[in-house]
Amino acid sequence: MGASALLLDAGNNQINTVQQVAPTRSATAKRYYCGGQTTAGEVTRVANPSGVTTAASCLMGTKVIEAVKRMAKLEVASDGTHITPIRPIRIGGDEVYVLLVDPLQVKSLRADSDWKAAMQNAYIRGKDNPFFSGALAYWDGVAIFETQMLHRRTGAGGTTGPEYFDSTTEALNNGITMVRSLFLGAQSVCLAYGKMPVWTEGHLDWQKTRWGFHTNWIYGIKKVARYSSANVTSMTADSEFGCIIVDTAVT
Numbered sequence: 001m002g003a004s005a006l007l008l009d010a011g012n013n014q015i016n017t018v019q020q021v022a023p024t025r026s027a028t029a030k031r032y033y034c035g036g037q038t039t040a041g042e043v044t045r046v047a048n049p050s051g052v053t054t055a056a057s058c059l060m061g062t063k064v065i066e067a068v069k070r071m072a073k074l075e076v077a078s079d080g081t082h083i084t085p086i087r088p089i090r091i092g093g094d095e096v097y098v099l100l101v102d103p104l105q106v107k108s109l110r111a112d113s114d115w116k117a118a119m120q121n122a123y124i125r126g127k128d129n130p131f132f133s134g135a136l137a138y139w140d141g142v143a144i145f146e147t148q149m150l151h152r153r154t155g156a157g158g159t160t161g162p163e164y165f166d167s168t169t170e171a172l173n174n175g176i177t178m179v180r181s182l183f184l185g186a187q188s189v190c191l192a193y194g195k196m197p198v199w200t201e202g203h204l205d206w207q208k209t210r211w212g213f214h215t216n217w218i219y220g221i222k223k224v225a226r227y228s229s230a231n232v233t234s235m236t237a238d239s240e241f242g243c244i245i246v247d248t249a250v251t
Contacts, residue, residue, distance in 0.1 A: 053173055065140060
């Protein structure tokens with residue numbers, strides 16, 4: 001399963017995910033990050049979720065956000081190859097990325113020593129400080145939003161569906177819980193209309209005793225990805241056009 005863009009299916013009122021093919025996963029992958037940090041800021045990066053053996057060393061934190069942002073801005077990889085940077089969103093002249101995080105990842109952020117120091121010392125004093133209000137914030141040009149719709153997996157000593165994201169060979173270790181969060185830039189998701197919304201209303205019967213309305217449109221929402229020209233089912237290391245998948249542990 002590739003990055004999971006959150007969509008609402010109007011037909012059945014269910015939350016769906018856009019599942020591409022599995023991302024290229026390694027400790028040096030260009031559009032995938034797995035691992036995390038301790039509350040003191042010591043960072044660990046592994047190849048895939050099965051490499052996380054201790055949740056407390058692979059939590060979401062400020063150092064993870066900083067590392068992933070720099071992955072997004074990278075133009076030349078460590079092997080000398082070119083990689084297309086993820087373009088940020090521009091708001092009021094500022095360049096901003098978006099990070100979607102789970103409530104348990106928010107808990108880890110608030111335990112991060114750097115996060116706590118920033119909230120206490122660099123933000124508004126008193127009751128309006130986000131540290132006391134429970135609001136999230138911007139960090140290093142990344143806007144952080146909390147959502148309960150991200151994928152979460154927990155290892156239980158097997159290879160059942162709830163224990164892995166992409167492959168049974170990468171099932172989580174027993175007792176380890178991880179969340180697949182999403183780091184997003186511009187053009188991470190596209191909305192296209194085949195027919196714009198139309199609203200029609202009028203009498204429903206020839207006696208003109210009943211009044212009604214109907215609406216219809218044709219549209220589609222998809223996550224942007226770059227596929228191999230030779231095989232539309234394959235993706236390269238640079239395929240995630242506007243997104244980085246971020247798998248971190250939670251406690």
